[in-house]
Amino acid sequence: MSGVRLLVGTRKGAFVLTSDGKRERWDISGPHFAGWEVYHVKGSPADLNRLYASQSTGWFGQLIQRSNDGGKTWDPVGNKFVYDGVPGTHMWYDGTPHPWKFARVWHLEPSLTDPDMAYAGVEDAALFRTTDGGQNWEELPGLRTHGSGPSWHPGGGGMCLHTIILDPKRPNRIFIAISAAGAFRSDDAGITWTPINHGLKSEGIPNPTAEVGHCVHRIAMHKSRPDILFMQKHWDVMRSDNAGDCWQEVSGNLPTDFGFPIDVHAHEPETIYVVPIKSDSEHFPLDGKLRVYRSKSGGNEWEPLTKGLPQRDCYVNVLRDAMAVDSLDSCGVYFGTTGGQVYGSSDGGDTWTPIVQNFPAVLSVEVQTLP
Amino acid sequence: MIRVLLPAHLKTLARVSGEVQVEVKVNDAGQPTIISVLDAIEARYPVLQGTIRDHVTQERRPFVRFFACEEDYSLEPPDTPLPTAVARGTEPFLIVGAMAGG
Numbered sequence: 001m002s003g004v005r006l007l008v009g010t011r012k013g014a015f016v017l018t019s020d021g022k023r024e025r026w027d028i029s030g031p032h033f034a035g036w037e038v039y040h041v042k043g044s045p046a047d048l049n050r051l052y053a054s055q056s057t058g059w060f061g062q063l064i065q066r067s068n069d070g071g072k073t074w075d076p077v078g079n080k081f082v083y084d085g086v087p088g089t090h091m092w093y094d095g096t097p098h099p100w101k102f103a104r105v106w107h108l109e110p111s112l113t114d115p116d117m118a119y120a121g122v123e124d125a126a127l128f129r130t131t132d133g134g135q136n137w138e139e140l141p142g143l144r145t146h147g148s149g150p151s152w153h154p155g156g157g158g159m160c161l162h163t164i165i166l167d168p169k170r171p172n173r174i175f176i177a178i179s180a181a182g183a184f185r186s187d188d189a190g191i192t193w194t195p196i197n198h199g200l201k202s203e204g205i206p207n208p209t210a211e212v213g214h215c216v217h218r219i220a221m222h223k224s225r226p227d228i229l230f231m232q233k234h235w236d237v238m239r240s241d242n243a244g245d246c247w248q249e250v251s252g253n254l255p256t257d258f259g260f261p262i263d264v265h266a267h268e269p270e271t272i273y274v275v276p277i278k279s280d281s282e283h284f285p286l287d288g289k290l291r292v293y294r295s296k297s298g299g300n301e302w303e304p305l306t307k308g309l310p311q312r313d314c315y316v317n318v319l320r321d322a323m324a325v326d327s328l329d330s331c332g333v334y335f336g337t338t339g340g341q342v343y344g345s346s347d348g349g350d351t352w353t354p355i356v357q358n359f360p361a362v363l364s365v366e367v368q369t370l371p
Numbered sequence: 372m373i374r375v376l377l378p379a380h381l382k383t384l385a386r387v388s389g390e391v392q393v394e395v396k397v398n399d400a401g402q403p404t405i406i407s408v409l410d411a412i413e414a415r416y417p418v419l420q421g422t423i424r425d426h427v428t429q430e431r432r433p434f435v436r437f438f439a440c441e442e443d444y445s446l447e448p449p450d451t452p453l454p455t456a457v458a459r460g461t462e463p464f465l466i467v468g469a470m471a472g473g
Contacts, residue, residue, distance in 0.1 A: 035380060059434040059468045060380055060422040076384065076418050080426045 004326045005070065005368040006344075007051065008336055009038035012360035014053055016041075016071035018370075021328055023346040026355050032074060033065065040321055040364045041071075042108045047115035048368055052134060054105040054120070062104050064120075066134045077134035081105070081122055084141035090124065090152045090159060100124045100144065107321060109164035113171075119190075121161030125152065125178040127190060140190035143176065148195065148212040155179030155215050155234075162320055163219050167226045175229065175244065180205075180215035183231070185244050196244030200233060204280075217260045218320040222269035230272050230299070232262040232320075237274055239299050250299020255286050261323035265348060266331040270298040273325075273333060273349060275318040284315035292335070294349050308352030309343065316341070321364035328369055336362025373408055373453075374463040378435075381423070381466070385416040390463055398450065403458050405437060406449035412466075423466060438465040 006017040006026075013031025032038075033055045044050040051067040053074065062081065065074040087100035103123040111117035116133040126144040128137040143161075152159060160179055167173035172189040175196075182197040195212050205213045215234035222228065231238040231247065235258050238247040251257035256276045265271035272295050278286050285291060289312065292305040316339035326332035333349050336342045340359040343352045372392040382388060393411035395403040406429075413420045424431050429449070431437070437444040440454045440462050456462035 057380070058471070059378075059432065060384075061432060062421070063384070079421045082427055 003370040007041035007366040009364035010360040014038040044110035044115040050115040052108045056104040084139040123158045123160040125161040152181040177216040182214040199247035222264040252300035260320040266327040283317045290314040305349045324367040336365045378468040402452035434469040436467045
């Protein structure tokens with residue numbers, strides 16, 4: 001029987017949760033790397049047993065861990081992330097130039113075809129790549145050295161490259177997003193980059209429709225339609241039907257369009273999920289009710305999904321990398337909260353069950369569908 | 372041999388328990404220094420490269436401290452000689468995670 005493996009990164013370690021296709025009973029292993037912040041854990045689509053994890057602390061810096069057995073055992077690999085050439089400066093919060101300085105890896109995106117190749121999105125924003133299973137990391141400097149780079153500002157969480165999407169139909173196409181620079185696309189495997197922020201409107205920047213400077217929180221794509229992208233921005237849920245060339249707002253009837261994660265149903269490319277929270281200054285659900293919102297029309301018309309989720313006194317957040325979907329016949333949807341809960345739905349979001357309730361604050365959730 | 376006490380997280384990472392002992396190069400005066408201890412630790416445990424000091428600048432990470440014989444060596448130049456008691460192995464060189472955060 002097929003099954004699923006959840007990869008959960010938290011403030012105090014990583015956890016691996018496995019279940020059969022029913023997704024009713026879960027085996028939990030961890031914490032792996034106990035006491036360290038694990039921003040992201042992700043498996044290779046080309047080898048389900050090959051996992052990469054980003055482990056860091058403010059004390060001892062960045063480590064990358066690799067597993068070759070689906071998370072049973074781990075080995076540290078390379079942790080040397082050095083910007084190519086002289087890094088230069090970006091804008092600091094106060095508008096002064098600030099030297100580019102590596103802080104941590106926010107997101108790991110393994111290649112779709114090669115288990116030894118993976119991309120790393122880092123703070124301060126840059127894209128790195130390994131081709132030897134994580135032993136060595138080299139920057140793809142064309143992004144950071146884009147002409148707009150000196151004007152990039154950090155978002156509230158730092159100037160992080162948090163989203164990396166590899167186009168399954170065009171091997172040389174990569175999408176990335178940076179808080180708070182915006183979204184960029186490369187059509188030459190990461191050598192050169194184009195800002196793809198036309199149509200975004202951000203009231204919090206001097207020019208609300210600027211080419212760069214938008215606080216994009218997350219982008220999602222369905223692998224069958226890589227030209228259609230969905231975005232949760234600081235405020236606004238957006239959609240692009242032309243690979244990011246232009247965006248239109250699809251917030252529709254959402255009670256608030258501020259949020260962090262966004263994801264797409266595994267089998268219904270027009271079904272998307274967001275978790276609205278109250279505002280940029282109050283990062284928790286509106287009225288203390290934890291509600292996932294689902295649109296089956298690619299945006300604009302949204303329905304609240306509440307069954308099994310707390311509907312009173314709930315003041316957690318769901319971070320940008322903390323939602324994922326499996327690809328079993330009945331699509332599973334999962335998300336983790338800053339309160340340490342991981343919720344799962346085995347029916348596309350109609351009903352939810354807490355899988356765990358007392359983890360450390362959840363930073364990321366990924367899922368692998370097992371044969 | 373120099374005795375070195377690592378913080379818990381780095382012991383886990385290096386897969387050691389208790390103190391470690393390393394052979395350390397000495398300066399022209401025959402004394403081990405801060406940098407020679409760090410070089411020896413990283414040579415023996417490559418996984419610790421980048422966790423105590425920056426890969427490129429070799430600067431001490433801000434929340435890592437160096438103590439020896441009840442003195443704080445964190446802000447001393449890297450080529451500072453270590454006390455005789457550390458050089459003789461009667462006292463350890465302490466690499467400590469600073470008390471910060473929770």
